Amino acid sequence: MSTARERARAALTAEILESARGQLATVGAAALSLRAVARDLGLASSALYRYFPSRDELLTALIIEGYDALGAAAESADVPTAQPRTRWHAICAAVRAWALAHPHEYALLYGSPVPGYAAPQDTVAAAGRVGAALGRVLGDAARAGVLPPAEHRRTALVTPAAAEVLGGEHPALDDAVRARALLTWSSLYGLISFELFGHFAGVVADPEAFFTEQVGELADLLGL
C-alpha cells in the first residue's frame, strides 16, 4: 500500500516525463537525452536508469502518455447522445485543439518516425483511442439509421480487426464505407499536420474557420 517511498517514486517519474516533454519541444525526439533530463532535474544521469532502463523506454513512455492524453481529449469531447455529425465535429475539433496545445507531442505521435526507434506493442493499444472514438460515431450512426444504404461491395480494403472497430457488422456498413471512414480519419490528420507543420502558411487565411468548414466536408463524404 501507499508508502511514502512509492509516492516519491511516482512523483519523480512524473518529473522526469515532464522534463523530457520539455526537451521534445526544444531538441526533438531524435535528440532526446537522458543526461539533459538529469541535468534539468539536478540529478546524476545514472540515477535515471532506476526509473527508465534506457532512452528508448523513456521515449515509449512519452508516446503512450501522448496517445492517452489525445485519446482522453477526444473521448471527453464526445457526447454519445448527440447527433453523429455533431459528435464528429466535436471530436475533430478536440483533436485539433490538443495538437495545437501540444505541437511537439503531436509531432512525436504523428510526424516522422524516430530513426532507430521501433515502437513496441504497448504503444499500439493507446494509439487506437481516437480511431475507436470515431468508429463508435460511425457505428452509432449506422444503428440509428442515418447513413445511406451501403452497396455491399466485395472488395476487402479494410482489415477485419479494423472493421470491428469501425462500427462492427451492420447493413449500412460495407467495405467501401469503412474505407471512406479511414480516408476521413487520415484526412483529419492531414489537415492538422499541414497547419501545424507550416504547409498552409501563406495559403490558408483563417485556419480555424477553414478547419471547421473542411471537417464538415469530410462529414458529408462520410454520410454523417
Place this chain on the structure above:
Amino acid sequence: MSTARERARAALTAEILESARGQLATVGAAALSLRAVARDLGLASSALYRYFPSRDELLTALIIEGYDALGAAAESADVPTAQPRTRWHAICAAVRAWALAHPHEYALLYGSPVPGYAAPQDTVAAAGRVGAALGRVLGDAARAGVLPPAEHRRTALVTPAAAEVLGGEHPALDDAVRARALLTWSSLYGLISFELFGHFAGVVADPEAFFTEQVGELADLLGL
C-alpha cells in the same frame, strides 16, 4: 568555360548530397552530421566546409532537392491533354510512388519539422510545385466547364496568392471550391503519411488498392 575544376566541384557536391541522403535514411534529419558524410567519402571533415558552410545549409540543399524531385515526378506524370480526373489520379499516384521510393526524403519534407532548423525562403518556391500541378488541373477543369457551378460564397478562407495558383479567376471557382482543393491536397498527404509512417498497419488490407480508391473519392469531392 567549364574547366575541369568546376566539374570536379560539381561532382563532389553531388557526392556529398548523395551521402547525406543515405544518412537521412539511417539516422534521420535531426542527426545529420557533416563528419559522418566526410567519413563516408574519405575526406577530412573540414574539407566539406568549402562546399557547405554549415550543417543547416546542407539540410536546406537536401530539402530543395527533395521538393524538386517530387515536383518533377508530379509534373512528368501529368498529361495536360487528358481529362481532369485522369490527371488528378496520375499526379496523386506519382506523389505516392515517389514517397514510397524515397520515404526518408518524404519524411524530411512532410514529416515533423527539424528542431532548431528554420527553413529559408529558398525552400518555399520549390515546395509549391506539386500544389501548382494540382492547381493547374483544377483551373483547366474549370475552363473546360466540367466543374459544377460555384455558389460564390463570400468567405475568405484562402489567400489571394493561393487562389491565383488554384486556377485563377473563373466563374466555376469560388472560395469554397478552392478550400476544398486544399482539403484534398492535404488529404492526399494524410493518406500517404499514414501509410508510410505505419498508422495503417493492421488496418488497411491492400494499401495500393485502398489508395487508388480513396483518391477517387477525393476527386468526387472536388467535382472532377
Place this chain on the structure above:
DNA sequence: GTCTATAAATCGATAGAC
C-alpha cells in the same frame, strides 16, 4: 582545397561506493 590538430562540448551506459 585538402589536410592535421585542436577546442569545447555532447552522448549512453556501466561500475562501484555509500
Place this chain on the structure above:
DNA sequence: GTCTATCGATTTATAGAC
C-alpha cells in the same frame, strides 16, 4: 536509490600548414 568516476564514443567549427 543517488552519487562519482569512467569508458568510448560522438559532434560543430576553426586555425594553420601545405
